[in-house]
Amino acid sequence: MSCLVKTNYSLQLSSTAMAMCSSFCPQIPNQLRARPICPFPRKPLYTLSVKAFSSETSNASSKADGLSARIGFLGLGIMGSPMAQNLIKAGCDVTVWNRTKIKCDPLISLGAKYKSSPRDVAASCDVTFAMLANPESALEVACGEHGAASGMSSGKGYVDVSTVDGATSKLIGERINATGASFLEAPVSGSKKPAEDGQLIFLTAGDKSLFELVAPLLDIMGKSRFYLGDVGKGAAMKLVVNMIMGSMMASFSEGLLLSEKVGLDPSVLVEVVSQGAISSPMYSTKGPSMIQSTYPTAFPLKHQQKDLRLALGLAESVSQPTPIAAAANELYKVAKSHGLSDQDFSAVIEALKAKLQNPPK
Ligand SMILES: NC(=O)C1=CN([C@@H]2O[C@H](COP(=O)(O)OP(=O)(O)OC[C@H]3O[C@@H](n4cnc5c(N)ncnc54)[C@H](OP(=O)(O)O)[C@@H]3O)[C@@H](O)[C@H]2O)C=CC1
Numbered sequence: 001m002s003c004l005v006k007t008n009y010s011l012q013l014s015s016t017a018m019a020m021c022s023s024f025c026p027q028i029p030n031q032l033r034a035r036p037i038c039p040f041p042r043k044p045l046y047t048l049s050v051k052a053f054s055s056e057t058s059n060a061s062s063k064a065d066g067l068s069a070r071i072g073f074l075g076l077g078i079m080g081s082p083m084a085q086n087l088i089k090a091g092c093d094v095t096v097w098n099r100t101k102i103k104c105d106p107l108i109s110l111g112a113k114y115k116s117s118p119r120d121v122a123a124s125c126d127v128t129f130a131m132l133a134n135p136e137s138a139l140e141v142a143c144g145e146h147g148a149a150s151g152m153s154s155g156k157g158y159v160d161v162s163t164v165d166g167a168t169s170k171l172i173g174e175r176i177n178a179t180g181a182s183f184l185e186a187p188v189s190g191s192k193k194p195a196e197d198g199q200l201i202f203l204t205a206g207d208k209s210l211f212e213l214v215a216p217l218l219d220i221m222g223k224s225r226f227y228l229g230d231v232g233k234g235a236a237m238k239l240v241v242n243m244i245m246g247s248m249m250a251s252f253s254e255g256l257l258l259s260e261k262v263g264l265d266p267s268v269l270v271e272v273v274s275q276g277a278i279s280s281p282m283y284s285t286k287g288p289s290m291i292q293s294t295y296p297t298a299f300p301l302k303h304q305q306k307d308l309r310l311a312l313g314l315a316e317s318v319s320q321p322t323p324i325a326a327a328a329n330e331l332y333k334v335a336k337s338h339g340l341s342d343q344d345f346s347a348v349i350e351a352l353k354a355k356l357q358n359p360p361k
């Protein structure tokens with residue numbers, strides 16, 4: 001496993017410095033030498049993460065290196081839109097598609113091209129990213145009629161950044177590989193704001209050469225990237241992380257409501273929690289709105305419940321007991337049954353309020 005983290009210590013190298021560095025490090029690929037800085041250099045393009053590149057030859061790299069690749073982006077929801085936007089703002093050549101076409105329009109205004117099907121996007125691009133809601137939509141967009149696989153061929157790459165289970169990811173990977181193209185699963189940790197800020201954490205697995213090729217693109221959209229091995233490992237890491245997160249939010253919800261019932265000020269609880277060993281940005285950012293019973297959507301509750309369901313399936317596959325996650329999953333199911341699917345997942349607190357304890361008749 002390898003992990004690269006962009007920190008404040010990462011160096012933005014000038015073209016001259018890159019040229020000097022390249023002369024000492026002949027293994028650095030040409031595409032990393034003296035590349036002109038993109039028109040919108042929001043973040044350092046040349047960081048110490050160049051060390052991640054290996055000398056392995058990539059199927060996909062024969063056509064284009066990461067930054068100059070023609071990039072496709074499928075799925076422009078809460079996460080996909082800002083991710084694609086960051087690529088466009090960094091000067092990349094991006095072609096978009098979304099089931100609901102109107103969501104493409106702001107990106108087209110920023111300079112993106114548009115194609116009317118995943119197949120057409122994949123056929124016209126070197127590397128295609130997909131950010132879909134769930135396993136069903138990820139499969140449909142990759143492998144369905146007019147799906148991306150029908151536009152893939154040798155020399156291209158497909159990077160699925162959706163949160164799905166390992167079995168779905170493997171199916172997609174096999175279908176993509178059957179066309180001669182390369183496949184990388186790369187689900188992300190981090191929500192709407194990190195996506196907007198280019199601060200996502202990529203949990204990748206699959207074709208290592210494709211990982212290396214798209215690393216500069218991942219670095220535009222994210223702050224760190226892990227390479228975890230064979231397809232399925234990235235999905236598994238993401239599901240374990242989100243299993244923990246879903247349980248944490250359910251537990252935090254119980255604490256907020258209990259504090260209020262025993263006469264404490266829940267805002268003070270949020271403050272106390274934020275100063276101690278269990279502090280988390282999730283509590284300090286979501287706590288104040290939860291106290292107001294408002295749940296502006298960053299991570300839809302239906303996706304958190306999907307992740308818990310998939311994590312429980314993963315645990316079942318290896319006979320690992322996960323009683324806390326199972327209990328949390330039930331709460332998210334109650335919240336869904338009360339029409340809270342599209343609210344932020346912090347709306348799970350509503351499932352603990354007395355009036356919601358009995359499902360609607
Ligand atoms: N929001 C978050 O904080 C995070 C989300 N994730 C994961 O990222 C993925 C996307 O999340 P997010 O952007 O929040 O979700 P959204 O619900 O905002 O977007 C879902 C996307 O999937 C598309 N889609 C859904 N069903 C289909 C279908 N049958 N065929 C084609 N396209 C379909 C939607 O298209 P349309 O616009 O037409 O509905 C939309 O583009 C999920 O897997 C989620 O678990 C990961 C990390 C953080």
Ligand SMILES: O=CC(=O)O
Nearest residue numbers: 188189190191299
């Ligand atoms: O999947 C959600 C996240 O915040 O990460």
